[in-house]
Amino acid sequence: MPQITVRSGPFAGMYAGNIRAVLERGFLALKTNNWAVFASGFVEPVLYLLSMGIGLGAMIGAVEGPAGPMSYPAFIAPALLAVSAMNGAIYDSTWNVFFKMRHSKIYRIMLNTSMGPLDVALGEIGMALFRGAVYSTGFLAIMAVMGHLTSPWALLMLPAAVLISFAFASVGMAITSYMTKFQQMDWIMVVLMPMFLFSATFFPLSVYPEQIQWVIQALPLWHGVELLRQLSVGVFTAGTLVHVLYFVVMVIGGMVFASIRLKSLFLR
Template sequence: MGYFGLTEISRGSLAVWRRNFDAFIRTYKVNFIPPFVEPVLYLLALGYGVGALIEDVNGIPYPVFIAPALVSISVMYSAFFECTYSSYVRMYYQKTFDAIIATPLSIEDIVTGEILWGATRGTIYAGLMIPVLFLFGVIDLPISLLLIPCAIPAGILFASIGICFTAITPSIDSLNYPAFLFITPMFLFSGTFFPISILPESLQYFAFGLLPLANVVSLNRAITAAEFSPLILYNIIWIIGVAAIFFVIGLNLMRRRLII
């Protein structure tokens, strides 16, 4: 076994992914409603409500400015919470992980399958939001279709971070701490509803250096605006690199949790 357990990952992770996908499809009526309703509520309340009191942001109408951020937020929430609360329920209450480990599949298969499913759910939600945003006239096609492939590494990033918290949390109630102390601050201070450029320079470096959502929002906003700059390359490298780091950390933390 390799130190990071990567040599133990096999196509069995796809079986875990398929199991979660099938469960998702069985409740599709509930699962498909949020990505349609959520952007409408945000656009009405913030884009056209608060936005009516705000001048253009860097020459961009406010609803257009927040549109790519809404997609980014949806990917973050769906991937992160799928791999925290939902994964914890499958691990601790439903004993799904125990049942899978009793088969030829490994712990690495389970963790990888969970992360891939979290990323897939985030990508599905991003894909469902795009036609809604297009109908509101806040994004353009076909350029905004690039948000879908960009949601994959972003989803893996947030899903991997979620698995790390799931592996170390003592109880499901303790997952409230990363939700309130990590996810909520990112939701507010990652350039979602105002440009990061208005922050002090030190906080700008902090955001792009340490906040995952800031890089995802920056990337998605550049795509929808068709403004390609060296910052995009930085965002892509940062997202993929940090996702790989947390993926490996999540594998090892979850192996320790399940073996003990």
């Protein structure tokens, strides 16, 4: 007879220690999905790197980076790695989560078992983290082939990109829990596209007016871009720690809100 573990404490109704079941279901579903769709979010940043890095790079020349002048392709490559990590996490934690939450009602079925809201939230965020990690690894390999990994410290960009994915996945799931119609999902792109274009992805922050710089520095993608850009050349400052803590706060806040929302939606 299977042994049943009864949990007690403040998280007894939120967590049953069964994240594995959510992950197993996610990977089984992934096997039957179209892998071209899975890879689509990875292709866009790669195309930007190839087109703008090679095309504009030939005209722009050197750009001021964290450790001094650097080539334009080397300048935008870490930024596009951050974008790739964000894309992978956002896709799984928004569109996929919305379908399971509002249409297939999978979360309601899961929460009718012994699983708690935190199990579901961590499992779904874990799947989004997997996609973000795959995107980041593939993009880092392309950077290596193109010769944009100029420092051994650049290998730290991979765990940093996973942290970025974790943060965006956590917040993405929390935000998606408040959406009730497919049309509302367009709001996500309305936010992501300007953030992608203006988070010092293609140009140094100094080209913007000072008032705009303050706004940009509040954006999560800017922190990801700056973190990976610093790691790419092995520069560590107090700002590096600030970037990391920014994403840690996003992770914790996103998971807490996502769990609370799942509980209020399906366990009332």
